[in-house]
Amino acid sequence: MTDINIKRLNASQRDFDSALAKLLAWDDSVDHQVNESVRHILREVKTRGDAAVLEFTEKFDRLKVDGVAELEMDQGRLQKALDAIPQDQRIALEKAADRIRDYHERQNQPSWQYEDEDGTVLGQKVTPLDRAGLYVPGGKAAYPSSVLMNAIPAKVAGVSEVVMVVPTPDGVVNDMVLAAAAIAGVDRVFTVGGAQAVGALAYGTETIPAVDKIVGPGNIFVATAKREVFGTVGIDMIAGPSEILVICDGQTDPDWIAMDLFSQAEHDEQAQSILISPDAAFLDAVQASVNKLLPTMERSEIIAESMGSRAALIEVADLSEAAAVSNRIAPEHLELSVENPEALVEEIRHAGAIFMGRFTAEALGDYCAGPNHVLPTSGTARFSSPLGVYDFQKRSSIIGFSAAGADRMGRVASVLARGEGLTAHARSAEYRIND
Incomplete structure (x- = not known):
């Protein structure tokens, strides 16, 4: 395999700002044809309900049934999947779920009120959404971890009914996804995907209930559909490609850092992996580790494309400048692979999740650390936060x-x-x- 030459930048170069802006640029404009297709699907589902869902499921997932009710999986089927998966997978899912639940229970805020000097009562009533919709990718891209991360905060918030939609192309069902739904307490599951599933959740059909908010990842058609139905329902976010930014003082094993960069690059060709360090020799060492380890990776072609087109090694004067560059980027995932992360984190203002110290691999956050892995991308960490219990609650002002x-x-x-x-x-x- 040909070596990758990762883009090198230096914060002291005169054109650094423009070079960094060019590196970060990502075209999230939706193809006109995708937009038109999604609008057509949503219009059909809104006006024709179940009939449209059945037609699009047959067309896109090659799955023909007589009614949408046949696409619903009952709790018995979820439990059967939980019993069927290998024991090590079940234990791992349950341990991850326990940690995610424990973390999110600490986010739960009660209603509150106070009385001023003349007896006037003021406060805030916190109430959960009635019903939340969870989109889960299906087929080859099956993410049981996504089920846990989206459904558990909803249930902790007190949402009465969590409705999950997951495509099953050609009728192929992923038992680990269904097992995760059982563990997370998902109430109803429909094997429907794509824009038609988003439309069904937003507008409701004869069989699939309308929800108050739609969360969860999906392809360009799903993301476009979520954007279109926003306002009719709430959505979590429109996510861009996955990102990791590592700040390292040069003292971490370069193989560790190279693999941490790979952990996001393997998601897709548009993912972005960036390393910032004041140690030029360390940047060289990580470059060498990348080329050494790349041939050992199963998704080496995707990693090579991502690293070759969107990755960067950035040299800075010191760790304080590294923090300043990181704040400019506002990354989804930020690793502080330094001797004293507690000191450096004080300088960080914008990041979706911050991973402290050399032993805290971002991958742990994706699966089982506890905090949510649904994070703001494309610089939106400047003004938004990870998915949490608060996303499934609303607040009413109390005035008396x-x-x-x-x-x-x-x-x-x-x-x-x-x-x-x-x-x-x-x-x-x-x-x-x-x-």
Whole structure:
């Protein structure tokens, strides 16, 4: 296999800002044909319900059934899958689920309220969504870990019903995915995929119930469909390619770092792996490790394309400059492979998940560390957060004025409302004022 020459950048070069911007650029524009196709599918599902779902399932997944009810898998089938998978897989799923559940239970915030000096009660009522929809990829791309990461926070939040959709092309079912659904407490499972599944969850059909929010990864058709139905339902995010950024002081085994970079590059050709270090010789060592280890990888062609086109080795003056460059990138996954990660993390402002120290491989976060692996990509960590319990809850403000409070604050509201020319607002408040 031909050696990969990973792009090298130096933060001191005059054109570094423009070179970094070029490196990070990713075209997320949706192909016009994909857009039109998705809109057609959504329109058909919205207007024709089950009939459209059946037609598209036969067309795209080569699965023909008489009714959508035949595409639902009951709890007995999920339990059968859990019993059928190898014992080591079951133990691993259950251990991961326990850690994910324990972590997310700590995110659960109760409703709260307080009373001010004149007896007025103010607060916030936190309530879960009634129903959440979980999209899970099927076929070759089967991710039981995604089931755990999406369904468990929903159940911890108190969502009454979690409805999972998963395509089964040619009728091929992945038992590990169904087993994960059983462990995570998924309530209903339909073997439907693609934009038609997103449409069914958003609008509801005769058989598939409409949900309040749709979460979970999918291909370009699924992502486009989620974007289209946003507003009718909530969505988690529109995710771009996977990313990893490693900051290293040059003291970690270069083979470890090379494999950490591979762990994201193997996702797909558009994934991005970046290493930042003040040690130029270490960057050379990691480059050598990449070329040494690449032929041993099962997905070597995908890794080679990703690393050759989107990866970078960036030299900086010191770790503080490394943190500044990282904040500019706002990566999905950030490894601080340094002697004192606790000090460096104080300088990090934007990252989806931060992996502390040499022994904390990003891969642990993908499966079983506990925090969610659904993370903001493409720089969106500047303003968004990992998927969590809070994504499956909503908040209502509580306002209860006493007579004294209505008198006192009614006078304030009256002035402001009349200032805005809204007389009914003013008079409504003034009725409660004691002259």
